[in-house]
Amino acid sequence: xxxxxxxxxxxxxxxxxxxxxxxxxxxxxxxxxxxxxxxxxxxxxxxxxxxxxxxxxxxxxxxxxxxxxxxxxxxxxxxxxxxxxxxxxxxxxxxxxxxxxxxxxxxxxxxxxxxxxxxxxxxxxxxxxxxxxxxxxxxxxxxxxxxxxxxxxxxxxxxxxxxxxxxxxxxxxxxxxxxxxxxxxxxxxxxxxxxxxxxxxxxxxxxxxxxxxxxxxxxxxxxxxxxxxxxxxxxxxxxxxxxxxxxxxxxxxxxxxxxxxxxxxxxxxxxxxxxxxxxxxxxxxxxxxxxxxxxxxxxxxxxxxxxxxxxxxxxxxxxxxxxxxxxxxxxxxxxxxxxxxxxxxxxxxxxxxxxxxxxxxxxxxxxxxxxxxxxxxxxxxxxxxxxxxxxxxxxx
Numbered sequence: 001x002x003x004x005x006x007x008x009x010x011x012x013x014x015x016x017x018x019x020x021x022x023x024x025x026x027x028x029x030x031x032x033x034x035x036x037x038x039x040x041x042x043x044x045x046x047x048x049x050x051x052x053x054x055x056x057x058x059x060x061x062x063x064x065x066x067x068x069x070x071x072x073x074x075x076x077x078x079x080x081x082x083x084x085x086x087x088x089x090x091x092x093x094x095x096x097x098x099x100x101x102x103x104x105x106x107x108x109x110x111x112x113x114x115x116x117x118x119x120x121x122x123x124x125x126x127x128x129x130x131x132x133x134x135x136x137x138x139x140x141x142x143x144x145x146x147x148x149x150x151x152x153x154x155x156x157x158x159x160x161x162x163x164x165x166x167x168x169x170x171x172x173x174x175x176x177x178x179x180x181x182x183x184x185x186x187x188x189x190x191x192x193x194x195x196x197x198x199x200x201x202x203x204x205x206x207x208x209x210x211x212x213x214x215x216x217x218x219x220x221x222x223x224x225x226x227x228x229x230x231x232x233x234x235x236x237x238x239x240x241x242x243x244x245x246x247x248x249x250x251x252x253x254x255x256x257x258x259x260x261x262x263x264x265x266x267x268x269x270x271x272x273x274x275x276x277x278x279x280x281x282x283x284x285x286x287x288x289x290x291x292x293x294x295x296x297x298x299x300x301x302x303x304x305x306x307x308x309x310x311x312x313x314x315x316x317x318x319x320x321x322x323x324x325x326x327x328x329x330x331x332x333x334x335x336x337x338x339x340x341x342x343x344x345x346x347x348x349x350x351x352x353x354x355x356x357x358x359x360x361x362x363x364x365x366x367x368x369x370x371x372x373x374x375x376x377x378x379x380x381x382x383x384x385x386x387x388x389x390x391x392x393x394x395x396x
Contacts, residue, residue, distance in 0.1 A: 028292050033332035035288040036372065039279065040336025040365040041343065048344030048357040056353040060194060064140040066257040067099075067232050068195050071223040071243050074252040082250040083219040088243040092223060095242060097231035102138040103220035104129040104204070110180035110214050112159070112203045114169045118178075124168040127202045128179060129221075130210035131160075138224045139196040146173035146188030154206025157213070159184040163192045164200040179203060180214045195256040196224065286372040289332075293325050293380035304387050318385035325377020326370060333369025337362050 071092065073082045093101045110128040111120070133149050135141065147153075148160055159179060161171060166189045169177060176183045184205065193199045210216035223243065227235040232255070240251040297304070304317060341357050348355040 025292075025296070028295075029328060029331070032288040032292045032328055033335060035284055036286070036329055036332025036369055037336035037339060039284070040333050040369060041339035043279070043368075044337060044340025044357065044361050044365050045343040045347075047361040048340060048355075049347055051356045051358055051361075052344060052348040052353045053351075055356045056351075059354070064195050064257070065226070065229075066255075067227050067229050068139065068256055069225045069227060069232070069236055069239060070196075070254050070256060071225065071239050072221060072252045072254075073219075074250045082244075082247065083217075084221075084223065084243055084251070085246075086218065089220060089223055091242050091245075092225055092239065095227075095235055095238065097228040097235050099226045099228060100134070100138045101223065101225050102132045102135045103223045104131045104135065104199075104202075105207070105210070105216060105219055106130075106221045107180070107205070107210050107214050107216045110210075112165070112169070112177055112179040112184075114171060114177060116178045124165075125201065126165045126168060127198070128210075128214075129199075129202045129204050130207045130216050131204040132207060135204070135224070138226050139193055139199065141193045141196065141199065142191045144189045144191045146186070148188050148190075149204065149206050153187055155208045155212075156206070157182060157184040157209060158187045158206065160188040160190060160204040161186055162190050162200040162202045162204070165203055168201075177203070179205070182213065198222070286329075286376045289325055289328055289373060290376035290380065292328065293321060293377050294383070296324070297321065297380045297384045300384075304384055308388070314385040317387075318381045321381035321384045322374070322377050325381065326373040329369045329373025329376070330366075333366045336369070337365050340365070 071084070071088070073084050075081060089101055089103050092098060107128040107130055111123040112126050112128055113123065131149060133151060133154055136143070136148050143160075144163065146160070149158065157179075159177060161169065161177075166172070166186075171177050171186050173186055173189055175186050177186060178184075184203075190199065205214075207216075207218075211218055225235070225239065236253055236255065239253045240248040244251045307317065341362070344357050345355045
């Protein structure tokens, strides 16, 4: 007679036996799976929310344009404040790839108040800026109410308030404000300007009225420049020399869209912290799986002994408990993926962002749970397979 060989467990049999072990202890299984699910959900939510926020920023930049450059006066070699030449705007406008140029100038000493009864020290930090009438199109700003300055109103005491300035003053379109020692009428209020946030806390008046009534020196303090998308870097490289050929080192050139991108990049530190917390939660879940499997081995020693006495091999016992561990982790991982995607979708919807969860995050989350399940179930599976039939059956 030939040597008897134990039959091999088919994949379907392994899953059926492993599932039966989990169904016998539903509460313990659920609690262990929840630990895994929390860790996976935390990691997917962090990645998903971060990606959704970045996608929203990309869409904003695409709508606003990444081709806005700003030019301003810096400091001289001796630390003194410099100013841009009167011809700076015209010279910048003659650069070939430049599409539009506009400017604002700070009106020194002018402050704005809700009324003439407010103490001079309580100005609210609102800057008074002389503005060219073509400002909105270049910086990508829009009017929330009223209108912006035009050729006519720029000569008269009319003011347009940034969103923050209007909120601080409690002023609306059509109401008067006390600016520079005289009354100005609010003709418009702006929406927030992402690429020029300094305008949000400013009161904008016409260039002519600023020079005629508020002793404005006429020097531009910020020149906004739109350049062709393909030539932004080239234009940025020559702006300082063009704006002030005599002292290009006294000119500051910046790109507001880069500042927004840098702000977004700083959030990666917080994301790393949250991912670390998610990993800790996942580790705790793995410990819970291991604990569940070890207790399962101790409770089921008679079952293990019976199966061994009926011919089950060590490898089959080991496969059974390893399958239980993997199924338990897969259950937690699937729940974690669903929970993480749901949290991302809810938060993104609340913020008005597009909901984006990278495929690698969900795939990686499931892969991580399987690795956790394998590691957590390996020791209990080996321990169960090493039990001899007599030792296991002798356990009360």
